[in-house]
Structure formats: structure tokens, C-alpha cells
Amino acid sequence: MIADHWPSRTLRIGPASFHLRSPFRRVIDEVNALYRDYPAATNDGIYDYAVNAVPSSPLRRWIKPNLRLECDFEPFDTLPLPVELGMLGLEMGMNLQMAVGYRRHVVVHAASSAEGGKAALLIGDSGAGKSTLSALLAYREGWRHLGDEFALLDLHAPLLHPFPRPISLKNASISTMEARAPTDRFGPVLEGTVKGTIRHLLPPAAAIDAMQTPAEIALVVAPHFRENAAPAWRPMTRTETYVRLAASSTNQALMGEAGFEAVWRCLAHAPAFDIIYGSSDDALELFETLWRKVTA
Amino acid sequence: MRPVDDLTLVYHRPSGMTHVVSPAVVAILDLLHEQTLDIGEVCGALAQHHDLDGEGDDIARVVGARLDEMAAMDIIDRIA
Known part of the structure; x- marks a missing residue:
């Protein structure tokens, strides 16, 4: 359910890099505003972790919009978030990738x-x-x-x-x-x-x-x-x-x-x-x- | 093994677990390094190293309890 044309942002934070995507433009706009000082390019053009904030079902993109996380390392048993908390959801997703997947330190x-x-x-x-x-x-x-x-x-x-x-x-x-x-x-x-x-x-x-x-x-x-x-x-x-x-x-x-x-x-x-x-x-x-x- | 304060951190390579152990456990681990001993031999060696001749019953009680704990932690193998 992830489309390549969705709004996205690549972020490099210290030694790790993330690719964030969501069909909800406001979520990525908020990420771009908060992370405006962070580099958008990785050292080698390859990012470490994909973190996507997607609707819990296709209809929920348009009717009562909400989102859940689709990541390389996914959370279990979490409730969907309202779109207004989408940036927070992506932050939680980035935390999860570091906590569960990161191995360089x-x-x-x-x-x-x-x-x-x-x-x-x-x-x-x-x-x-x-x-x-x-x-x-x-x-x-x-x-x-x-x-x-x-x-x-x-x-x-x-x-x-x-x-x-x-x-x-x-x-x-x-x-x-x-x-x-x-x-x-x-x-x-x-x-x-x-x-x-x-x-x-x-x-x-x-x-x-x-x-x-x-x-x-x-x-x-x-x-x-x-x-x-x-x-x-x-x-x-x-x-x-x-x-x-x-x-x-x-x-x-x-x-x-x-x-x-x-x-x-x-x-x-x-x-x-x-x-x-x-x-x-x-x-x-x-x-x-x-x-x-x-x-x- | 890394000493900290009065205790020692033991990283157990086969399991990947770290244990915080007392000096008595360290002394027993040193004795059992690359050799198999029975409880009497462990007690005898400890009595000799630590000048504890004549304290046999106390040594056997302490060593027996520590060996049980070490076996439960899987940092020694008990051979029947």
C-alpha cells in the first residue's frame, strides 16, 4: 500500500539515516519543518531504515483519516493515530528502528x-x-x-x-x-x-x-x-x-x-x-x- | 571477568549473558578453569589457597551452595 509518489523525506541523524513516507502531506510538511537543519542526503545514497505512516485501511485515507506505522521493524498491538499526531508517529517509528534494529553502537x-x-x-x-x-x-x-x-x-x-x-x-x-x-x-x-x-x-x-x-x-x-x-x-x-x-x-x-x-x-x-x-x-x-x- | 567494587561481572560467552558474582564464585571459577573437579577437590583447593584448614564443614556448605547456584546459571556443568 506504499506508493512511490507519496510525500517523503530522507533524514540523516548522526550515524543513522531514515526514509520517511506518508500519503498525508501535512505529516511530511511537519517533518520538514522540524528537521529543517538536518541533512537530507545519506553518505552513500542508501538509507538505513524505512518508516512509513500509512492509513489503517484504504478508506481511512479519505474518511476519518488515521495512520499506522509500516517500518523495517514494526510495532506490535498499537492503535492507529490521528493524522494530527502523524509526525509523532514517525518519531516513534524512528525510535523503534534504533531500539530494535541498530547494531553499529x-x-x-x-x-x-x-x-x-x-x-x-x-x-x-x-x-x-x-x-x-x-x-x-x-x-x-x-x-x-x-x-x-x-x-x-x-x-x-x-x-x-x-x-x-x-x-x-x-x-x-x-x-x-x-x-x-x-x-x-x-x-x-x-x-x-x-x-x-x-x-x-x-x-x-x-x-x-x-x-x-x-x-x-x-x-x-x-x-x-x-x-x-x-x-x-x-x-x-x-x-x-x-x-x-x-x-x-x-x-x-x-x-x-x-x-x-x-x-x-x-x-x-x-x-x-x-x-x-x-x-x-x-x-x-x-x-x-x-x-x-x-x-x- | 571484570572486577567491580567487591563483586565481579562475568560475561558468559556460550549464552551471551552477564552475571554479577561474589568473590567465592570467582575463586571456584578460577579452580574449574579448563579442568573438572569434584566438590571435595574444590573444597580442598580452596582450603589450601585461603589457609582454611580445619573449616571443612563450613567450606563444604558454602561451596555446595555456590556450586548449586552456578549450575542453575549454567556457568558450570554438573557431571553426575
Whole structure:
């Protein structure tokens, strides 16, 4: 049911490339707007993953339009989305390809940011605060956004490779960043998603321009935002760090010994801390205190 | 095997699984590396290496429990 004349867009994000297609022009128009700074050509003319947002049946293209994903690696048991959330659907499809299909690096569900040639890895469950902290760092002078959804661990050296997708801001973090980032870097407000209200924030152009440049991992942080909490931190043991990294990885076990070694190299190279804070200012101050401590 | 804190990460090549194990398990794995021993020989070697002469019952109890766990994890083979 996929037609070659449908609107489409090829995207290169860090080391991976995607071909997105949908018969609904507005979906691809929204992708083109949000990904306007990203290259549309792959290095060799071949893309890694196809992600298509198609009507759930031929009639649903015209009557009560909706869409579902058709990808190289497909989701199971998902309900069709309204066309207004089509771009979000394609984002979910790209995430799925990386989580399930990507094998060139160890994929960790984590955010990452770099200062100079060194990088911090931000791990934690969804909603813990890693996307918000990475967004705060993305628009802080001196920092380079590497990614907010997936961090890519090199298989041979303690390096993090950028995968700087637009940052997925949720609920209260949207207004936090609207006060700190330029208006023209935001995507449309997407309401009624399973995670509440979502708004994407395009990283600074410099971070996208540098998305082929890895950084040496220097710090692992597990951030926790708790309303009105006093800032606090504790060092994590290497055992805890290993277990949390391995549990956060979508492909480490599939990568065999190379995956094990990559995660080991990360925790052997970078100290890890669990941090709690109750405001964005406290988060930045606590994080940068630890950063100065480990990179001094 | 990669030591972390007081524990050790063991990557098991045949299964692709990683285990977090205690020093006693590491000591037993070292002994069983490329050789087959019975439980008495494992206990005897550990008693000798760790200067535990006269603690035979305790060693046998600890080693027996660890061997059961290691067999359950499939990181050693139990030969009848």
C-alpha cells in the first residue's frame, strides 16, 4: 500500500539515516519543518531504515483519516493515530528502528551532552528528568547537545556518538524551555498523547552540524526531579552503574561480548552519580558542580 | 571477568549473558578453569589457597551452595 509518489523525506541523524513516507502531506510538511537543519542526503545514497505512516485501511485515507506505522521493524498491538499526531508517529517509528534494529553502537536509552571533547551520559526512567536536563544543557553556553532519547556507545573506545534528534519535551518542561530557547526552535504543541502534552525542541544548529563528532565519556548521572526537593547527590557503585546501563540498553545483550565490553568501558572510564533536585537552577548547579569535580 | 567494587561481572560467552558474582564464585571459577573437579577437590583447593584448614564443614556448605547456584546459571556443568 506504499506508493512511490507519496510525500517523503530522507533524514540523516548522526550515524543513522531514515526514509520517511506518508500519503498525508501535512505529516511530511511537519517533518520538514522540524528537521529543517538536518541533512537530507545519506553518505552513500542508501538509507538505513524505512518508516512509513500509512492509513489503517484504504478508506481511512479519505474518511476519518488515521495512520499506522509500516517500518523495517514494526510495532506490535498499537492503535492507529490521528493524522494530527502523524509526525509523532514517525518519531516513534524512528525510535523503534534504533531500539530494535541498530547494531553499529550500543544503544542506551539515555540523554547525553558534551563540553569540549568530554561528555556526560544522563540515564534514568522515562519522566525522571533526563530530557529536561539535557535540554537545559543544550541551550547553555559551552555545551553541545548529543541526544535526549538514545546515547550511542562506541564499540572500541570510551566514546559517545551524537544522535541529536529534536528534544521531546513533555508537560511542565515545555514552559521551562520556552523561557530559555528561541521561539523558532520549537515544533507544534502535540496534545492528547499517551505521555500528555509534547513539544519538540530543535537543538542548536551547531549541535546538528557537529553530529559526526563523538566525545569522550567522562561522567554518568542519573537525574531525579522531585518537586521542591533539596539538591542532593550520592556516588553510584560500578555494580549499580553496570546494572542500570545494561537495563537501559536496547541492544547490549544482542551485541554479545562487544556490547558487554562497551558498557564495561563506559563505567570503568566515568564515575557515576545519582542526583535529586527540585528546580532547573538547582539541577544545573548540581550537575555542573559534579562536572567540574570529575573533569578538573 | 571484570572486577567491580567487591563483586565481579562475568560475561558468559556460550549464552551471551552477564552475571554479577561474589568473590567465592570467582575463586571456584578460577579452580574449574579448563579442568573438572569434584566438590571435595574444590573444597580442598580452596582450603589450601585461603589457609582454611580445619573449616571443612563450613567450606563444604558454602561451596555446595555456590556450586548449586552456578549450575542453575549454567556457568558450570554438573557431571553426575
